[in-house]
Amino acid sequence: MNDSACRIDVWLWRARFLRTRSLATAFVERGAVRLTHREHPVRLDKPSRPVHPGDALTFAISGRVLSVRVEALGHRRGPPEEARALYSSLLGPDDDPTV
Template identity: 80%
Template sequence: MTEACRIDVWLWRARFVKTRGLAADLVERGAVRLTHQGREARLDKPSRSVHPGDALTFVIHGRATSVRVEALGERRGPPEEARALYSEITS
């Protein structure tokens, strides 16, 4: 079985949002796009899974962010630990 994590949990652990509830709202609004194995999809449910290697694009506070999931994390740790969960994708 491959490693996976709920998108709302991952966004919270990576410190893009302050609470899981805010992460769930972001996903439910259709503001998160996931590219998994070359297929892009707009996520609609917070229970959708992300895997290491997936790419995410979302808008928070009017700023578009594109990141690659590097790790899933075990907890919502300090900022240094959160930054290790992703790498930014530059165009």
């Protein structure tokens, strides 16, 4: 990969959604992650698939469906504050606080 892309399993691990990279790999291989890149949605099944800043990811962890936008790729698995800077949350229609 280059500086403009990162493997999905590595990114999920760096962003602290999964505790280990091997768990992230298995998570992606189960087809549990959907990626929207340039308005083209796709279900990921290979941990080597790249993600780019601006991509949207949707997946379920601990009984919650999460939708996030990749803001940065990161260079390491840092502290939680650093990990939270790698993504921003996307609200779905069911999460609208005005309803």
